[in-house]
Amino acid sequence: MTRLTIDDLLKIKEKHQAEFTLREGGYRAKVTVHMGTCGIAAGARAVMTALMDEISNASVKDVIVTTSGCAGLCAREPMATVEIINQPPVKYCDLNEDKIKQIFKEHIIAGTPVEKYVLVAGCETTY
Amino acid sequence: MENFRANIMLCAGTGCVASGTMKVKFALEKELKKTGLENEIKVVLTGCNGYCAQGPVMSVYPDDIFYQAVSVDEIPKLVEEHFLKGRPYEKLMFKEPEKKSAVPLMKDIPFFKHQVLRVLRNKGLIDPEKIEEYIARDGYQAAAKVLTQMTPEDVINVIKDSGIRGRGGAGFPTGMKWEFCSKVRSDVKFMLCNGDEGDPGAFMDRSVMEADPHAVIEGMIIGARAIGSHNGYIYVRAEYPLAVKRLQLAIDQCYEAGLLGKNILDSGFDFDLEIYQGAGAFVCGEETALMRSIEGKRGMPRPRPPFPAHKGLWDKPSVLNNVETLAQISLIIMNGADWYKSLGTEKSTGTKVFALTGAVNNIGLIEVPMGTPLKTIIFDIGGGIKKGRKFKAVQMGGPSGGCIPESLIDIPVTYEDVVKTGAIMGSGGMVVMDDNNCMVSIAKFFLEFTADESCGKCVPCRVGTRILLDMLIDITEGRGKESDIETLEDLSLDIIAASLCGLGQTAPNPILTTIRYFKDEYESHIKDKWCKAGVCRSLCTFMIDEKTCTGCGACMRACPAKAITGEKKKPHNIMQEVCVHCRNCYETCKFNSIRILPAAARETVKKE
Numbered sequence: 026m027t028r029l030t031i032d033d034l035l036k037i038k039e040k041h042q043a044e045f046t047l048r049e050g051g052y053r054a055k056v057t058v059h060m061g062t063c064g065i066a067a068g069a070r071a072v073m074t075a076l077m078d079e080i081s082n083a084s085v086k087d088v089i090v091t092t093s094g095c096a097g098l099c100a101r102e103p104m105a106t107v108e109i110i111n112q113p114p115v116k117y118c119d120l121n122e123d124k125i126k127q128i129f130k131e132h133i134i135a136g137t138p139v140e141k142y143v144l145v146a147g148c149e150t151t152y
Numbered sequence: 153m154e155n156f157r158a159n160i161m162l163c164a165g166t167g168c169v170a171s172g173t174m175k176v177k178f179a180l181e182k183e184l185k186k187t188g189l190e191n192e193i194k195v196v197l198t199g200c201n202g203y204c205a206q207g208p209v210m211s212v213y214p215d216d217i218f219y220q221a222v223s224v225d226e227i228p229k230l231v232e233e234h235f236l237k238g239r240p241y242e243k244l245m246f247k248e249p250e251k252k253s254a255v256p257l258m259k260d261i262p263f264f265k266h267q268v269l270r271v272l273r274n275k276g277l278i279d280p281e282k283i284e285e286y287i288a289r290d291g292y293q294a295a296a297k298v299l300t301q302m303t304p305e306d307v308i309n310v311i312k313d314s315g316i317r318g319r320g321g322a323g324f325p326t327g328m329k330w331e332f333c334s335k336v337r338s339d340v341k342f343m344l345c346n347g348d349e350g351d352p353g354a355f356m357d358r359s360v361m362e363a364d365p366h367a368v369i370e371g372m373i374i375g376a377r378a379i380g381s382h383n384g385y386i387y388v389r390a391e392y393p394l395a396v397k398r399l400q401l402a403i404d405q406c407y408e409a410g411l412l413g414k415n416i417l418d419s420g421f422d423f424d425l426e427i428y429q430g431a432g433a434f435v436c437g438e439e440t441a442l443m444r445s446i447e448g449k450r451g452m453p454r455p456r457p458p459f460p461a462h463k464g465l466w467d468k469p470s471v472l473n474n475v476e477t478l479a480q481i482s483l484i485i486m487n488g489a490d491w492y493k494s495l496g497t498e499k500s501t502g503t504k505v506f507a508l509t510g511a512v513n514n515i516g517l518i519e520v521p522m523g524t525p526l527k528t529i530i531f532d533i534g535g536g537i538k539k540g541r542k543f544k545a546v547q548m549g550g551p552s553g554g555c556i557p558e559s560l561i562d563i564p565v566t567y568e569d570v571v572k573t574g575a576i577m578g579s580g581g582m583v584v585m586d587d588n589n590c591m592v593s594i595a596k597f598f599l600e601f602t603a604d605e606s607c608g609k610c611v612p613c614r615v616g617t618r619i620l621l622d623m624l625i626d627i628t629e630g631r632g633k634e635s636d637i638e639t640l641e642d643l644s645l646d647i648i649a650a651s652l653c654g655l656g657q658t659a660p661n662p663i664l665t666t667i668r669y670f671k672d673e674y675e676s677h678i679k680d681k682w683c684k685a686g687v688c689r690s691l692c693t694f695m696i697d698e699k700t701c702t703g704c705g706a707c708m709r710a711c712p713a714k715a716i717t718g719e720k721k722k723p724h725n726i727m728q729e730v731c732v733h734c735r736n737c738y739e740t741c742k743f744n745s746i747r748i749l750p751a752a753a754r755e756t757v758k759k760e
Contacts, residue, residue, distance in 0.1 A: 026283070026405070026408045026409050027409075028409060028410030029292075029409045029410055029411065029417065030417065030418060031296045031300065031417055034287055034291075034292055034293060034296060037284050037287045037288060038287060038288050038290070040284075040288075041284060041285065041287075041288030042288070043155065044156070044159065044288070045288055045289065046214075047156070047157075047158065047159050047213045047214045048159055048161070048213040048214070048277055049213075049277070050214065050216075052214065055214075057238070058238075059238070060236060060237045060238045061237065062237075065236075065237075070188075073157075073192075077155055077157060077191075077192060080155055081155035089157065089214045090157040091157065091158070091214060091215060091238065092235070092236070092237065092238030093238040093239070094237055094238055094239045
C-alpha cells in the first residue's frame with residue numbers, strides 16, 4: 026500500500042461500499058432467484074450467474090442478490106423476484122440469461138418492469 | 153468476478169478459534185468450491201462476535217442469519233441448503249433456552265437485540281486484518297479531522313464535553329487526564345494504551361484488540377495529538393497472542409499507509425507506536441507499575457503524586473488509557489459530544505462493554521448503555537440462569553470488586569450506583585452466580601488471586617492479603633472462630649487505608665461485600681460448621697432423602713467413589729465412610745433428593 030491521503034480514505038470507502046451494503050443493509054433493490062430443485066433443474070444457476078456478472082460489470086453497489094427455495098410454481102421456473110424499495114415486488118418467470126440481463130437494465134437500473142416476462146406484480150415482500 | 157452476493161462472517165476470536173473456526177473455514181471454502189459458489193459467497197474471518205458460549209459462530213449477510221456451534225460435519229448440508237437452495241439451515245440456528253424454537257435472524261435474538269454497539273461497532277462486521285475494511289467503515293476519518301481541522305484544545309474540549317470516563321475501572325474523566333498532560337511542557341511525552349487485562353472472568357479488552365485493532369490505534373493517534381506526544385506504546389500481556397498478532401499487523405499496515413510514523417496524512421504530525429508485551433502480572437495493569445514494566449524494570453507501583461501526567465514513563469509526562477476508552481474516541485470526534493451523551497446517565501455517559509460469564513445461559517461479550525438495569529443484562533441479554541436455577545449474586549469488578557446480591561438486581565449499572573453496593577464497575581467482568589455458589593469460597597478464590605499477585609512492595613498488601621486468605625481457609629475448613637468476621641472486617645479496612653496502590657486498596661472488597669450481604673453464610677460456616685451450598689468439602693454431609701428418591705441409579709453412576717448403594721427403584725444410600733463430598737450426586741439428581749447437612753450430621757447419618 027502506498028501512503029494515503031485524506032482523499033484516499035474516501036476512495037477506499039467508496040470502493041467497499043457494495044460489500045458493506047450487503048453486511049449492513051441499506052440496499053435499494055433486492056433480487057431473489059428461486060432455487061428449488063425445480064428451479065435449479067430449469068437453469069436458475071445460469072440465470073443467477075448472468076445476473077451477478079451484470080451487476081459486477083455495471084459496478085452497481087446498492088443491489089443485492091439472494092436465493093430462496095421453490096416459489097411454488099414449478100412449471101414456470103426459472104423464476105426471480107425483483108424488489109425495489111417502496112415499489113411493489115415483481116415476479117418474473119420462464120427466465121434465461123438474456124431475459125435476466127434485460128430485466129437488470131430496464132427494471133433494476135432504469136426502473137421500468139419488463140412487462141412481457143412478468144408473472145405477477147405486487148406479491149409478498151421480504152424486506 | 154469481484155462481486156459477492158453473500159458474505160459469511162465467521163468468528164475468529166480466541167474463543168471460537170479454540171472451538172474450531174479454522175477447520176470450519178477450510179471446510180466451508182472446500183464445499184463452496186465444490187458447489188461452484190466460490191465466486192458468489194465470500195468467507196470473512198472476523199474478530200470476536202461476542203456470543204462465545206456456542207462457538208464457532210457465524211452470521212450470513214445480507215440475510216442476517218445467525219448460526220452457532222457450526223461443525224465441519226454440518227458444512228455440506230449447510231452450504232447446500234442455505235447457499236445453493238436459499239433455505240436457511242434451522243439445525244444450527246440459535247434456540248431460545250426455554251422454548252427450544254429456532255430464531256433465524258440475528259436482530260431477533262435477545263442476546264443481540266438489547267445491545268447498543270459503539271465500542272464493538274465493527275465486531276463481526278469487518279475483517280480485523282484488513283485496513284481497507286476499517287477505512288470503509290469511516291476508519292481514520294476522525295484522525296484526519298483532528299490532524300487537519302482541529303487544535304489540541306478543540307479535541308480536549310470535545311472529549312471533556314462528552315463526559316467519557318476511563319473504562320479501566322476507576323472511571324476518571326478522560327478529557328481531564330488529557331488536559332493535565334497537554335498543559336505540561338516537555339519535549340517528550342508518551343501516549344500509552346493499557347491492554348493488560350488480568351481480572352478472572354474478563355475478556356473485553358482482548359476482544360476489542362482482536363476484533364478492531366485499528367479503532368484502538370486511531371484513538372491513540374488522536375490522544376497523542378491532543379497531548380502533544382510523538383511516541384506511544386500498547387501494553388498487552390503476552391498471553392494474548394492473537395491480540396498481539398492483529399495489533400502488530402495493524403501497526404505495520406498503518407506505517408505502510410502513512411497513518412503512523414512521520415508526517416501522518418501529510419499533516420506534519422509524527423507519531424510512532426509499538427507494542428510492549430507484558431508477562432501477565434495483575435499489578436502491571438496499575439498505571440505506575442505498567443510504566444515501570446515498559447522501562448524494563450520489575451512491575452511495581454510507586455506512590456502518587458507525582459501523577460503520570462507530570463512524571464510517567466521514564467519520568468516524562470504520560471497518559472495511559474484503557475483499550476475500551478481509546479476504541480470509542482474516534483466516534484466522539486466524528487459525531488460530537490452531544491451525540492455521545494445521548495446514551496447513558498448524566499454522570500456515566502455512553503455505553504459499557506461487559507464480559508458476561510458464570511451461571512447465565514448466554515455467556516459472551518455485550519455492550520449496553522450506561523444505566524441499563526442489572527436485571528436486563530442478566531435475564532434479557534444473558535437469558536437467565538442455567539438449568540432454571542436461582543440467581544444468587546453477580547460479581548462485578550473482579551478481585552477489586554464485590555458481589556451484588558439478588559435484592560439489588562434492579563439497580564441501574566452506572567459508576568455511582570455500582571460503587572454504592574460495595575462492588576465497582578471495574579473493567580467490566582460480570583460473573584453470575586446461582587444458589588450452588590458458596591460466598592465464603594468465592595471470597596477465598598479472589599483472595600487467593602490477589603495474595604498471589606501482590607507485588608510485595610508494601611507490607612499491608614503483602615502480609616495483609618495473606619492473613620485474610622489464611623482466615624478464609626480456616627473458615628472453609630471448619631476452624632473458624634466466633635470473632636473471625638469482625639477481625640476480617642477490621643483488617644480489611646486497615647489494608648484498604650494503608651496499601652500503596654489499587655491492588656491492595658481493593659483486594660479486601662470481595663470479603664467486605666460478601667460479609668455485607670451474606671453474613672449468615674459466614675456464621676453458618678463458623679458456628680454450625682455447615683456450608684449450605686455444599687461447596688466446602690469439610691463442612692457438608694450428603695445424604696439421600698428416602699421419601700423422594702426413585703432409585704433411578706443416576707447418582708450411583710455419577711459417584712466417582714462408588715459410595716452410593718441401593719437396588720433399582722428403591723431408595724439409595726450414601727456410605728459416609730467412602731463419600732468424598734464431590735457434589736456429583738447432588739448435581740446429577742433430577743428429583744432433588746440429595747440433602748446437604750452439616751458436617752456433624754455424618755455421625756448421626758452413619759448410625760441410622
